[in-house]
């Protein structure tokens with residue numbers, strides 16, 4: 120499993136606190152230097168990469184991978200000679216989706232596109248400082264279909280106060296029939312423009328009841344449309360659950376390349392620093408770290424975790440309250456409690 124982080128964005132979204140650089144800053148040389156660094160890292164970690172290929176996936180995320188010049192993207196993919204991949208995902212901004220870009224991505228082996236649509240409400244997209252509008256997202260989606268992409272995921276954001284367009288956005292997403300939908304609640308991240316707006320009193324977080332109602336509506340509409348709710352924030356048509364991300368949640372080892380990328384080998388977590396001239400740091404996980412991580416990741420999925428991992432007084436109480444369901448040797452959070460999964464997990468660990 121390989122993750123490649125592309126730390127470039129053409130503009131910064133209101134809510135985003137991720138590390139990312141404006142490509143113009145490096146005047147194109149930033150892309151080339153980035154390509155050199157990543158290819159070098161891929162070569163020096165070849166053995167490590169080979170040891171993680173029991174799940175043969177490549178995920179190029181960011182940032183905005185779709186802003187990479189074709190020559191740089193091609194060079195990096197060629198420096199990773201492990202394909203064809205069972206799943207090769209590329210995250211794309213709808214504005215970067217053109218017939219020629221799609222044809223390049225296809226020729227490189229990309230077989231899954233993840234599009235950051237976020238909303239189909241133009242006023243909300245402007246508030247988020249997204250580059251595209253709703254028409255642009257629809258155009259990008261149909262271009263991708265025309266180019267033969269049969270596995271497309273759409274990202275949406277809910278829980279934004281003052282924009283009553285959530286139901287319409289979900290319905291429009293469903294009408295496109297993407298194979299996968301991820302929906303995240305807006306959160307105030309350190310370092311984001313949104314956190315400055317909150318500090319200046321120009322935005323207040325949406326009330327819990329509104330977020331809950333929007334999440335419930337999402338679950339209902341996607342359930343009616345045949346999507347499987349297989350992780351708190353993720354829905355897929357049967358057979359289209361994300362292979363790469365599902366393996367993260369099972370704590371399968373992976374290698375992360377590029378600035379700010381994380382790697383994991385089962386016992387040790389390593390992360391590259393957030394800079395174009397990155398180095399790496401790591402930590403060895405204790406048995407308790409591993410237990411907590413297994414519970415936190417597993418209980419966010421519909422599969423749940425082994426009962427033995429969480430057995431105890433808190434687990435018995437949560438089972439009696441219906442906040443957990445036991446099925447043989449497994450315990451999971453039922454869908455109607457997914458919204459409060461963080462609280463349930465906190466009680467267990």
Ligand code: SF4
Nearest residue numbers: 128131132135181182
């Ligand atoms: S949300 Fe994505 S596109 Fe927007 S600034 Fe963050 S990384 Fe870039």
